[in-house]
């Protein structure tokens with residue numbers, strides 16, 4: 001898995017502008033270098049399920065349980081951001097209409113096979129798209145879920161802004177990811193791990209302040225829940241209300 005710390009304004013080897021002006025996306029498209037993630041996940045795709053199915057399952061289960069708690073609402077329209085190979089898709093309630101996006105075609109190909117094999121007819125779209133520029137209109141979804149996603153993108157605030165834009169007032173945004181420890185032996189171990197970050201492909205120093213600062217900046221976003229998940233406490237579930 002390639003988890004990077006947030007990087008703002010990196011040099012652009014290859015950038016994707018997803019939405020066309022006048023299209024369905026936001027009209028202030030921004031360009032980010034997503035080539036690192038695209039290459040990394042093209043390499044990871046054939047191995048991803050073998051390596052990451054089990055270790056990250058608790059987080060997927062937690063986000064699905066939180067989302068499924070809203071099943072009383074009829075016809076929930078869900079956006080799944082960074083769906084990868086679709087490991088979370090079978091965990092969501094079958095009444096949800098799920099639109100899924102990911103940057104990586106090789107990852108999406110595996111997700112499409114999963115949807116076919118498991119006959120997940122409620123997954124209505126699996127589309128290649130950069131989450132910095134979602135090609136969807138404002139307020140068209142009841143919730144957005146992003147398991148193991150915001151820590152790997154160049155501009156987490158932009159991706160969160162985009163999720164907030166496409167979720168209707170009264171909806172929810174749900175995240176699962178690693179949040180760095182602020183002090184103590186785990187923080188120390190994480191800073192050691194970060195020194196070998198490039199070889200691990202994962203920087204464990206993603207601080208809560210990235211999400212906390214975004215919430216502070218947005219008068220329409222409220223933190224509903226931040227919960228460390230068992231086992232190991234490596235990942236957290238974060239639920240945000242879009243007011």
Ligand SMILES: C[S@@+](CC[C@H](N)C(=O)[O-])C[C@H]1O[C@@H](n2cnc3c(N)ncnc32)[C@H](O)[C@@H]1O
Pocket residue numbers: 001002034037041052056060081082083084085086087088101102103104107129130131132146147148149152153
């Ligand atoms: C760690 S994987 C998580 C996949 C899946 N949600 C899971 O739980 O296994 C992160 C996914 O985000 C995708 N991704 C990375 N950058 C992206 C971007 N800018 N826009 C959309 N997807 C992106 C990657 O291609 C990858 O499939």
